[in-house]
Structure formats: C-alpha cells, structure tokens
Amino acid sequence: MVRVGIFGATGFTGIELIRILSKHKDAKIVYLSSQRYNSRVISDVYPSLEGFCENKLEDMDLEKAASVCDVLFIALPSGYAYEIASKTLRKVKVIDLGADFRFDDYSIYKEWYTGNCDEYDKIERVYGLPELYRETIKKAPIIGNPGCYPTSAILGLAPALKSGIVEHNVIIDSKSGVSGAGHSPNQINMYVECNNNIRAYNVAKHRHRPEIEQELTKIAGQNTRVIFTPHLTPMTRGILSTMYCNLKKETRIEDVYDIYKDFYKDEYFVKVLKPGNYPATKNVYDSNFCQIGFEIDKHANTLIIMSVIDNLIKGASGQAVQNMNIMFGLPENTGLDMVPTIP
Numbered sequence: 001m002v003r004v005g006i007f008g009a010t011g012f013t014g015i016e017l018i019r020i021l022s023k024h025k026d027a028k029i030v031y032l033s034s035q036r037y038n039s040r041v042i043s044d045v046y047p048s049l050e051g052f053c054e055n056k057l058e059d060m061d062l063e064k065a066a067s068v069c070d071v072l073f074i075a076l077p078s079g080y081a082y083e084i085a086s087k088t089l090r091k092v093k094v095i096d097l098g099a100d101f102r103f104d105d106y107s108i109y110k111e112w113y114t115g116n117c118d119e120y121d122k123i124e125r126v127y128g129l130p131e132l133y134r135e136t137i138k139k140a141p142i143i144g145n146p147g148c149y150p151t152s153a154i155l156g157l158a159p160a161l162k163s164g165i166v167e168h169n170v171i172i173d174s175k176s177g178v179s180g181a182g183h184s185p186n187q188i189n190m191y192v193e194c195n196n197n198i199r200a201y202n203v204a205k206h207r208h209r210p211e212i213e214q215e216l217t218k219i220a221g222q223n224t225r226v227i228f229t230p231h232l233t234p235m236t237r238g239i240l241s242t243m244y245c246n247l248k249k250e251t252r253i254e255d256v257y258d259i260y261k262d263f264y265k266d267e268y269f270v271k272v273l274k275p276g277n278y279p280a281t282k283n284v285y286d287s288n289f290c291q292i293g294f295e296i297d298k299h300a301n302t303l304i305i306m307s308v309i310d311n312l313i314k315g316a317s318g319q320a321v322q323n324m325n326i327m328f329g330l331p332e333n334t335g336l337d338m339v340p341t342i343p
C-alpha cells in the first residue's frame with residue numbers, strides 16, 4: 001500500500017487527488033495539509049467526501065510528512081515545492097503539480113515564476129508526461145507534473161512534430177474551464193464575469209508557452225516556436241486546444257491518422273479519433289483521457305489538430321496519480337479507470 005500525503009489538500013487539485021486516491025485500491029491517504037482549515041476533518045470542509053475520506057487537516061510539517069508517507073503530492077501554488085522537495089529528498093518521492101520542476105533551464109523558470117531554487121540543476125527530476133517519459137518516471141525521485149494547457153498541446157502536437165510532416169512554427173488556441181485558475185476568487189473567475197462570457201487572457205505572455213516550447217523542441221529535435229492564446233470559457237472543467245501547423249507537403253488525412261494511431265498505439269489514456277470526428281470536452285469530462293482529432297485545410301495546406309482533456313484530471317491530479325502508479329510499479333490506470341461523465 002502506497003502511503004500518500006498531500007500539501008494543499010483543500011484546493012481544486014488537492015480535492016481531486018483525494019477523490020481519486022480515496023478509491024485507489026493500492027494507496028492510502030495518511031497526511032493532508034491545509035493552513036486555512038488546519039485541525040478540521042476534510043469531509044467537514046468538503047461534505048462530498050463524507051464516508052470516503054475522514055482525515056484531519058494538519059499544518060505543513062515536512063519532517064512528519066516525510067516520515068509517514070512514501071509519496072508527497074504538492075498541490076500548492078508554484079514556488080513552494082522546491083523547498084519541500086529539497087528538504088525531504090531521498091526520504092520520500094515528490095510529485096509537484098506546480099511548475100517548480102517542469103523546466104530544464106533555471107533561467108527560463110526564473111523569467112516566468114517567482115520561486116527561488118538555488119541548486120536547481122543539481123536536483124534530479126523528470127517532466128511527468130507518461131506518454132513521453134514513462135521509463136525515466138519509473139525511477140525518478142521528483143516529478144514536475146505538466147501544466148494543464150501543456151498536457152493538451154504537447155499530446156496533440158507530438159506525433160505531427162516527431163514524424164516531421166509539419167513546420168516548426170505552431171499556433172495554439174486553447175479554451176479552458178474556470179477551475180483552471182484554482183479556487184481563490186479573483187476578478188475574472190467571478191460568476192458574473194465568466195458566465196455567458198469568453199475572453200482571451202495573457203495573450204502572447206502566458207507562462208505555459210515556454211513549457212510547451214521546451215517539450216515540443218525536444219520532440220521535434222529542433223527549435224520549435226509557439227504562438228499560444230489561452231481563453232477562459234464558461235465551463236467548470238475542460239480544455240480544448242486547437243492547433244495549426246503548416247504541412248511541409250501535400251499530405252493525406254489517412255496518413256496523418258496512421259501516424260497518430262501508431263504513436264499512441266500502446267497508450268491507454270490517449271484516444272485518436274477517426275478522420276471526420278472532432279473531440280469535445282464532454283467526451284473526457286471527469287476522466288483521465290485525452291482525445292485527439294484533426295482535419296487538413298487543403299486550401300492553406302495546414303494540419304489542424306484538436307485535443308481535449310479534463311484540466312483537473314489528465315491536466316493535473318489524474319496525471320499525478322498516473323505518475324505515482326508508474327513510480328510504484330502499479331498498473332498505470334489503477335484508480336483512474338473512470339468513464340467520462342455525460343451530460
């Protein structure tokens with residue numbers, strides 16, 4: 001039984017972790033931290049967990065957490081995980097849902113995030129996208145769990161870039177549900193602002209762009225540039241990323257389908273749709289699946305790829321549990337085999 005601790009248990013991704021792990025047959029939640037609800041029982045704060053998780057919320061205690069847990073999930077804002085992971089190194093495995101361990105290059109991390117990680121390069125960690133890094137995740141002490149937009153974009157673009165059928169300049173237009181911003185209230189996630197409304201934000205300066213470029217560059221084997229425009233949409237969960245790539249030459253859609261089917265042939269959580277079928281966020285709502293579809297615009301010789309995930313599951317907590325399963329030698333879909341919810 002894997003003994004699990006969660007820092008930041010009362011946020012959206014923390015609660016999603018508890019929901020998944022409370023039904024995971026090989027994991028047991030033994031430690032939950034919260035500053036705001038310290039000493040309260042989690043099901044008192046979130047009654048949906050009544051009967052599923054009755055753990056008490058505790059103050060952040062690194063020593064205690066490291067001594068009673070086999071793995072720590074860090075579901076805090078970015079900037080906290082580096083200190084936690086460096087103090088608990090070699091005592092417990094760490095899966096960070098924030099951005100502290102996603103970057104290969106510290107200067108890029110510093111350009112976009114505020115955390116202070118003096119010995120960044122000395123800390124061994126793996127970018128936790130199982131479909132690309134499964135073998136290294138198995139032995140990793142620390143996982144930088146990917147961001148939600150990057151998960152949808154990288155999974156959608158990887159086969160096209162790897163196969164070399166497209167140019168290395170990509171346009172990514174992403175739409176996210178409001179839970180992507182976490183549960184702290186702010187101006188744009190107020191009901192009156194996001195209901196019946198859709199808006200772009202952080203245009204040409206969203207911090208997920210460098211993360212996406214880092215991974216696409218490695219996949220393509222050459223510098224890959226991305227124009228990334230995120231939008232907030234009036235949904236609770238879900239991300240749809242629509243991506244535009246110039247084809248190097250005239251290409252048949254059947255050949256693109258074969259490339260994608262082959263790339264993901266062993267992947268349980270990635271579903272490639274037949275030509276003519278387009279993914280929708282409801283197809284993966286409340287599940288760890290990613291669905292990918294595509295179309296060729298012959299007029300512009302452009303491959304248009306559409307990728308959908310549930311931002312809180314494949315985009316965060318589900319993927320984190322998928323990583324835990326790999327790290328502890330468990331079947332990858334343990335605790336994650338939920339069928340998407342309709343309607």
Ligand SMILES: NC(=O)c1ccc[n+]([C@@H]2O[C@H](COP(=O)([O-])OP(=O)(O)OC[C@H]3O[C@@H](n4cnc5c(N)ncnc54)[C@H](OP(=O)(O)O)[C@@H]3O)[C@@H](O)[C@H]2O)c1
Nearest residue numbers: 008010011012013034035036075077078098180182183316
């Ligand atoms: N939401 C998503 O779809 C998503 C997807 C991928 C990755 N992520 C990443 O996952 C991490 C958690 O995201 P989330 O959406 O769960 O956030 P959230 O709902 O805002 O929850 C974060 C939790 O961290 C705790 N916390 C401790 N110090 C804090 C501080 N200085 N400011 C705010 N909260 C603080 C809070 O709990 P207490 O006050 O009880 O301690 C809070 O409930 C973030 O790094 C985020 O970027 C989120």
